[in-house]
Amino acid sequence: MKIVIVGAAGAVGKTAVEALSGRHEIISVGRTSGDVQMDIQDIESIRAMYRQVGRVDAVVSAIGHAHFGPVHEMTGDQFMEGILGKTLPQVNLVLEGFDYMNDRGSFTVTTGVTNRDPIPGGSCAAAANGALDGFVRGASVDMPRGIRINAVSPEVLEASRVQYDGFFRGHVHVSDEAVGLAFSKAVEGCLSGQVFIVD
Numbered sequence: 413m414k415i416v417i418v419g420a421a422g423a424v425g426k427t428a429v430e431a432l433s434g435r436h437e438i439i440s441v442g443r444t445s446g447d448v449q450m451d452i453q454d455i456e457s458i459r460a461m462y463r464q465v466g467r468v469d470a471v472v473s474a475i476g477h478a479h480f481g482p483v484h485e486m487t488g489d490q491f492m493e494g495i496l497g498k499t500l501p502q503v504n505l506v507l508e509g510f511d512y513m514n515d516r517g518s519f520t521v522t523t524g525v526t527n528r529d530p531i532p533g534g535s536c537a538a539a540a541n542g543a544l545d546g547f548v549r550g551a552s553v554d555m556p557r558g559i560r561i562n563a564v565s566p567e568v569l570e571a572s573r574v575q576y577d578g579f580f581r582g583h584v585h586v587s588d589e590a591v592g593l594a595f596s597k598a599v600e601g602c603l604s605g606q607v608f609i610v611d
């Protein structure tokens with residue numbers, strides 16, 4: 413399969429690359445890194461990436477950021493950081509990708525643990541993840557030409573333990589291998605409309 417992985421150099425993206433690269437042609441995409449550069453928050457940049465890459469069998473996205481802070485101090489603009497930084501870019505990657513996706517191909521997006529196991533200051537991230545999980549479930553019954561769509565929703569990665577130290581008290585840390593297997597199931601399996609939880 414020819415597989416585009418957006419955010420391939422990141423902590424989560426690396427697990428997808430590791431799980432899939434032995435068996436497939438991987439095109440790594442990043443903002444500054446990878447085979448192709450793209451700003452996923454810029455729709456014209458998404459379109460340029462697809463024009464450059466051409467037809468694909470799978471698109472994986474492992475990007476996204478949100479606002480973190482107490483809910484009673486959050487502004488509407490800060491709330492929108494999660495929608496504009498995580499939800500909409502990954503939705504746009506799907507919407508712009510239909511013309512390039514081969515029949516029975518797949519889209520896989522990345523969400524995260526915060527909407528099922530909340531952390532203090534995480535309401536914006538929880539909403540961004542929940543919206544994306546909902547989009548995946550809703551879109552799956554509408555997908556043309558046998559195209560599948562799924563989300564991978566990991567707990568904190570072992571590789572990100574230091575970066576998130578203190579923010580996810582009591583949460584487990586999951587291995588790169590476990591997260592990679594979820595991407596493998598999403599891309600190489602047969603299910604659609606699933607949120608593959610890794611925790």
Ligand SMILES: NC(=O)c1ccc[n+]([C@@H]2O[C@H](COP(=O)([O-])OP(=O)(O)OC[C@H]3O[C@@H](n4cnc5c(N)ncnc54)[C@H](OP(=O)(O)O)[C@@H]3O)[C@@H](O)[C@H]2O)c1
Nearest residue numbers: 419422423424442443444445451452475476524568569572
């Ligand atoms: N790490 C975890 O433990 C964990 C757990 C659960 C969920 N998640 C979720 O997984 C996603 C990725 O997290 P991460 O920890 O892997 O992040 P990360 O290590 O910071 O990696 C982010 C990747 O996304 C790319 N990227 C960033 N902004 C971009 C843009 N505007 N356009 C295109 N590519 C862009 C970066 O490219 P460059 O390197 O070229 O800048 C990088 O490859 C996030 O939504 C996060 O919430 C992470």
